[in-house]
Amino acid sequence: MQRQASMDDDDISTIHVDGIPPDTLTQVKSYLDPFVLSLDVLQQISTRLERDLKRGLGKHSHHKAAVQMLPTFVTATPDGTEKGDFLALDLGGTNFRVLHVRVLEEEQKVVKMDGKICAIPMEMMRGPGQQLFDHIAACLGDFLKSQNLLGKVLPLGFTFSFPCNQKEIDKSILIRWTKGFQCSGVEGQDVVKLLREAIHRRGDYDVGSIAMVNDTVGTMMSCGYRDQSCEIGMIIGTGTNACYMEEMKNVKRVESDLGRMCINTEWGGFGDRGSLADIQTEFDVQVDKASVNPGVHIFEKMISGMYMGEIVRFLLVKMTNDGLLFNGRTSNTLLSPGGFQTKYISEIEEETAGLQKCETILSGMGLEWDPVDVPVVRMVCDTVSSRSARLCAAALATVTNRMRLSRGLRHLKTTVGVDGSVYRKHPNFSAELQATVRRLAPECDVTYLLSEDGSGKGAAMVTAVAQRLARESRLLDDSEEGDSDDDDQD
Template structure:
């Protein structure tokens, strides 16, 4: 990381902990001759984002968020801002036994979670993983939900819970339009699923019907949960100031607590609601085209969903390795790496895995890891090549952290302004392999957020099983609010009688 960052007309000295995107450490510059470095930097310039540019990105995202919240503008907004019908974060009084069902791929999980108010603890009592056979992923919706209901029944049997009617948190990781906390319409299948009779239907209703067909157990209230919301809620039980959830892994997304009066698509103006931003779509209308590099354009063009998820493709784990690979191919073509000699493996799309970036950027063994990886890729390298590759990895991951920070700063500033506060103290619940595994990512993300949201004091808390415990916590909070409303209603009835 360099000691200077472009900041207006001045170059402001900054510490290693507060570099902006594209600034590279002197550690990563060592071993590269000055003439080679100046030639390489020309290819890296497009990844450099100044403080001003990141502030611009943040302002553009805010504009898109407001569009997404609007009653008449949301259907055209690339940032979808989906209402989740989660109306509160945990307050620590939640208690009871809950089930969680997590369906998002070829396996699904069933969990039994116990929330204990006295000890402020949430315990995963037990869980079970059930496979979904390939033919069932392409069969009828009835077969799929019958299979889920059967596995849920087996689990309840094994736990001795079949006689109880427990509330259930349902993480269903497919594109859905949520109508209520217990009503979610599947828009389209993804991830290799194509079960008939489910698209356009309420998945909670389909699950309940499958359980009723069995007739040997029942479930209580159901809360539909997005994995980002689960992340926020699982952290929210440990830290009640957690009002933002963020995932930076294979994909990326975030949610936050918005004032109801600004959520124009839903009736009511009182209180707050968690909004699932779906920020991966930021830029799908061309609003980020000035910061897209030639490598980003190739990644988009060769992806299975060309033209969508622009922001996600610049920052998430599914794409970072491919951006680096394309950059290395270009540098090799121009004889700045490997004496211009390419390997067939390097020319193969997705051969440079995102985990390689984390390994190459390790402080102690990074260069050694780089050399091993380059050998594995069939390349003839010298020590300078390894240093250049490390520099390329640093620049790409740095841009990812800084763009993510710009988006997070937008959200924190939004909450602060919404509440008319001079200073906001809040917590972000976070999950995802990029945040967890990359050696510098979280540090850089946090340093950049401090620069872009100076009036916000933000704590980061890594989620413990957001899609499991978090789903149960959404259900627990929904139950607490429902009980509170019942109490208020009975009190008001009593007053009327008086």
């Protein structure tokens, strides 16, 4: 049962359903039809998102916008001349990474030096904020010691993958925690300041300038060093988000009309004000209500890796309780939150071994399955992941269409730097997303570039670009000063 690549006018993807008897298939479709989104519906969703993007960019409307469109103060992408040694910290999930990155201009490449991964225990994710930042500072200190870098003061790129109101490149206020974090005393605070304070509490090392980076920005900047046409960063993994280079004239909350600035869309919040209520299924509502932040990040909960498995689980529970699956008998695992992991979806949808893996997964969950149950479960997985790819594509097409129109172009050629486990590991997701974008943004020629450790290298690239711009500014000032002296002599 593979997804069909061809598209028609009404439904851009067809799901094959081999091995399911017609009567059973009719019943299964009654559960899954609400997940099947036509091209027309996707275009409507894109129109709604475009309205939200404009609202988020507005000087007076952004306070109430579901899609927050946060300025990042990153005003340029790499041009290949960046160079130097940098530190990178990456906090965006249950693991925290430290990297030493060396950028070599003469070889036009980024060399990642040694890195270290530190786990963040669940109790620390929900404990006092000071404890979390002390843990980050300790991990960084141990890394610097292991690399004999304690005596060096290096610039630091800090990837912090949570919604923040960025005031400057080195000042960023946490709006709210996501991804299961609930540390007290951090929301409403400047996370760069909290990091510096934790480093100073240790007293055994220091860092130079700090550039605050969202993971999408890091992905864009990392890929931008390899492909200078990369002006979009997109993550579809545990969560989902995107950034892109917006015309400054449209960023009403920043006092400048010149050039471009990278905007962190925080598109996971799309739908938080009810704009997706008509396409939310009863299972989406269940997932939202069971989450740690009900009513928040509705779009993310419909498509990302943290929630996709739960959508499938709720579907399977409902179908089992209605007698359509497993002879009406559930199991403790199926009834437990997280009992059906999102990674199972990717494994079950593999072309060759998917059905066999499905059997193994269902048995491991304590379910007594009949042969027909296996392709039905696969069809459920296929439908849920297909909707995820289409919704993500609708959002990406909205961004590319906006860039094209804002720049007054008939045709836009751009590259999207992409990262995230769903995009990387699902066997069909990337192909379906790309095909859908082509349908929804036909005047845009979009290339997709997988990030190579985007969050870490990208954070270093942001600091590298900032230093490059500062050097260029100093040279320009010196040049103008020299011209002024010449004028005086005349």
